[in-house]
Amino acid sequence: MREWFADFLEALNRHDVERVRGFLHPAVRRAHLPAGAEAWIADYAELLHGFPDWQVKRIQILVEDDRLAVHLRAGGAHTGPFAHVAPTRRRVNIASFAMYRVERGLITEAVGTDDAAQIRAAIA
Numbered sequence: 001m002r003e004w005f006a007d008f009l010e011a012l013n014r015h016d017v018e019r020v021r022g023f024l025h026p027a028v029r030r031a032h033l034p035a036g037a038e039a040w041i042a043d044y045a046e047l048l049h050g051f052p053d054w055q056v057k058r059i060q061i062l063v064e065d066d067r068l069a070v071h072l073r074a075g076g077a078h079t080g081p082f083a084h085v086a087p088t089r090r091r092v093n094i095a096s097f098a099m100y101r102v103e104r105g106l107i108t109e110a111v112g113t114d115d116a117a118q119i120r121a122a123i124a
Helices: 002-014 017-021 037-050 115-123
Strands: 024-030 055-064 067-077 091-103 106-112
Touching: 002 017, 002 055, 017 037, 024 037, 037 115, 091 115
Parallel strands: 024 106
Antiparallel strands: 055 067, 067 091, 091 106
């Protein structure tokens, strides 16, 4: 499962949207966010539009059965519009905590910190 997550992070850091989609169950559920892989990909594409150099680093990962708990650091420069905010050129760095349920190599459930809220606060 650790290698699987390393592959997922690599896809995120390469900004390979189609490969990221390959890690998601089509009906993936996300706490407090729209469900489905397409909604996840749309949110990710919006993030990359606003932060084209966005990178994610794993700090810690815990694995238990079909679940992952991860602590991540992520960041990039705000050089494109994001969440209706014009580019500020500010460098954003956030801590992210998430839990994923993985079935047959696909994320079926995700819950964690509200990263978008942290980003909006950093560029406000």
